[in-house]
Amino acid sequence: MALDNPLWRYALALYAQPGVEQCCLQLQEQGAAINRLLLACWLGRMGVAVDHDRWQLLDTEWRQAITEPLRQIRYRVRERRTFEPEVEACYQALRQAELAAEQIELLRLWRQARDWLAQPEVVGKALMLDNLISYRHSSGQPLEQSCLRQLALAAAELPVEESELSSGPGY
Numbered sequence: 107m108a109l110d111n112p113l114w115r116y117a118l119a120l121y122a123q124p125g126v127e128q129c130c131l132q133l134q135e136q137g138a139a140i141n142r143l144l145l146a147c148w149l150g151r152m153g154v155a156v157d158h159d160r161w162q163l164l165d166t167e168w169r170q171a172i173t174e175p176l177r178q179i180r181y182r183v184r185e186r187r188t189f190e191p192e193v194e195a196c197y198q199a200l201r202q203a204e205l206a207a208e209q210i211e212l213l214r215l216w217r218q219a220r221d222w223l224a225q226p227e228v229v230g231k232a233l234m235l236d237n238l239i240s241y242r243h244s245s246g247q248p249l250e251q252s253c254l255r256q257l258a259l260a261a262a263e264l265p266v267e268e269s270e271l272s273s274g275p276g277y
Contacts, residue, residue: 109209113216116151116264117144123260129253137247139169141208145215146241147261150234153224161244164218173207180204231262 120126121144130140142164149156180200186193235258242249 109213111213111216113145113148113219114209114212116148117141117212120144120147120261120264123264125256126260129256129260133249133253133257136249138241138245138249141169141173141211141215142241142245143238143257144212145219146237147234147257149219149222150231150237150258151229151261151264153226153229153233154219154222154237155225155228155233156219156222156237156240158240158244160219160222161241165214168207168211168214173204173211176200176204176207231258234258234261 121130130138130143133143134140142161145164146156180197183193183197183200187197235255238254238258239251242254
């Protein structure tokens, strides 16, 4: 399984932008799945609209069975670090495991969504925001609109080379 793919590279680049990590974590606290938010932006960048039916097509098994339980364990260990500094190595290992699980989740999402038809004339911030709002409605989570707008703006301003967005042969 080749873990490197256009969605993974895009997610890394977007997450590294100023304010994006904080915004994503705030939305995660409100119930969002960060990888779904990143997918919404990437697909918007690709000119792909994501409606409720498409969100329902995406597999949630990996996130629910692997990624989220790892995150919960990491949070519990993180709380103990103050009183038990010897758990730091365990905490760092859990962070790495969670990141690896997220990379696999993004690969699975990319494989599911890479062949969805694009409408290149509607690429950009508006479509990214539409996809994020569609995710909010589909997830049933009361996600803060201002954070969704901030994420769409950061995604729209992200300078990404065409080769990094390609889902064509070679990936």
